[in-house]
Amino acid sequence: MRLTFDTDVETFRAEFAAFLEANLPTEAEAAERPRSSAHIPAWARRWQRLQFDQGWLLPGNPPEFGGRRASVIQQYVHLEELSRRRICHSYNPQGVGIIAASLLSFGTDEQKHRWAVPVLRAEITAALGMSEPGAGSDLASLRTRAERDGDHFVVNGQKVWTSGAHDADVLLTFVRTDPDAPKHKGISVLLIPTDTPGVTRRPFASYTAADDKDFNEVFFEDVRVPAGHLVGPLNQGWRVASGSLGHERTLMWLGEAERMARAVGDFRPATPLQKDWYATLVMDLQALRLLGSAALARAARGEQDVPALSVLKVLGSEGSQRALERALEAAGPDGLDMSATTAPYHHMGFDDDCRGWFNRYARSFGGTIAGGTSEIQRGIIAERVLGLPRR
Template sequence: MQLSFDADVEEFRAEFVRFLDEHLPADAAAGERPGSTGDIPEWARAWQRVLFEHGWLVPGNPPGYGGRGAGILQQYVHREELARRGIYENFNPQGSGIIAASLLTFGTEEQKQRWAAPILRGDLTAALGMSEPGAGSDLAGLRTRAVRDGDVYVVDGQKVWTSGAHDADVLLTFVRTDPEAPKHRGISALIIPTDLPGVERRPFASVCDPGDLDFNEVFFSGVRVPAENLLGPENQGWRVANGSLGHERNLLWTSFAVRLDGLLADFHPVGPVQEDRYATLALDAQALRLLGSGAVAKAAAGEDDPAEMSVLKLLGSEAVQRASEHALAAAGGGALPHPDVTARHSPFNVDESAPGWFERFVRSFAGTIAGGTSEIQRTIIAERILGLPRG
């Protein structure tokens, strides 16, 4: 067992550290993240362009698209250094991590130049139109339709929970193009500019903060989308969707590890019950890192295992949720009023510099839903790892 990186990976890390020392703006670590994931502050756009131009935005991408063709281990140490400095990877994460990545995988050269490169540079922002009111976690149950009419698709339907849509320039939208086909086979993916007639975006508040507008309802009423905006072959959207959600799969667990480290640093247990809970969470954090490191090593050797990623996603998201819940309980009633009262007003032993525990607990539910709910992850684990029959 090798518990260290090879010299080439450490040199890659050292090169990135030198780049950060030379170029990192002061705002990168201290700048407050906007409530909308479709909104990139001007300083962050400038920083994203610098990362893009030097190949440090998404190192695994090809040169010319914000990367340098880095391998999985190099991508891992890149994330590790960003986390060590508390730097946001991106202010439009679905844009660079999912939508631009999908364009690079499934798009034509014209589509890559038209949308992927500008999204990665920060010139455009993008949102992901998957969930619908009657098909939240079941993409195959979507009802938004796109009917071919000459050189356009006419789109009608609704999406919901579309993060950042009201600030986004384009939407990667999954639509039904063949209602007669089996539900997994009649789906297509369209890039829909948000300024087209018939696109209506309605942001709505979350329970965490009524002033934090990120979620959206998006309505399509006779929207005429050029057929050239089709991403991948018609009726092959299921393949595009699986690719979209899988682009950052191998390293998704690292974001949960960083959040868990932050929660544990701010949570100071008092008494045997809290200390026992803290110890369990610390063990969860260590298990997540060890299992994740093993998965990264397998991926580097070409042994990609999607089911193993479900274990990491389930472990990481639920450990963060448990840590938030235990810290909230330790903070006591003073942590519950929201949004004006935070943990610093509580008489309990909670770090005064930490954000409100109530908000952190409520936000933890997003991790157990986005990217495949915990229930879906358990089903994948049951069927593909444990070999249990389909229920």
């Protein structure tokens, strides 16, 4: 295995780095912070639109969708540079990285230009309506239903943990359209504007950020949605979900690897036991990066390996959590100081990495849940990697 990049890839990296150096908003310009993952301040809308226009928002896309037809390896380098610098290319990450990407993969031409392009240009924001009170990682158990009524669907049900829904303009919503079909077969996907009558959004706080309300409960009561808002074929929503979560997990493993790297870099071992912890974490991080490099090489050859994403998702999220737990233990009582800044961060990054070791550790549990829990990922690995029976 050769863990270096070709000249064209490094040229691509240098061009992107030069773009960042020349165009990043100043700290003063970026003083207004987003209030949720679907709220984009005016300055950040301008920043995202500039990236779109210059082909740097999602470089793997064609130019009309904010890219420059970059190779898989070049796309990785793009994400690596953003992660290394702790820069957000969008403050609506699920809108750009999951919802717009899903529309470009499964939507009609009209949906791509009416919904995906405005999301990519930060003209509107989007949230993902998947989880329900009784269907978290097990999407197939969802009960929000959509019944056909002429040229509309009528939607009734509830979603929860819908990040940024109260600030979003549209929800990519997974609904049950055939209650008699097997669980995985009767699901469809609808684009539901949040100002549609019958849609109620209720934001709530998390215990790690009581003042930061990003999560939402979303209720649908006789919500009428035009049939033209159906994404992909009727009752084929599982394919869209697999694509959506694939986009999410591809991004998440790199994010978790970088988060783990930052935790290891900030770790200050003092005792022999702490030095042993540190050495183990360094080896775990190296193993994660090597496995990720192998998966990246397969993707560059055009090989699809969905189970590998589950492996990386588990190792990345749990490795990051383990690193933060060890660092918190090593910090002792000082680790409980929520006002302490544990690491420098760019003014254009999210703030969740700088509020003390305990806050960083508490937030790490989200990484083992979002995009499919570790338990669900282990089930996928058991069946599709190890070939074990379901029971």
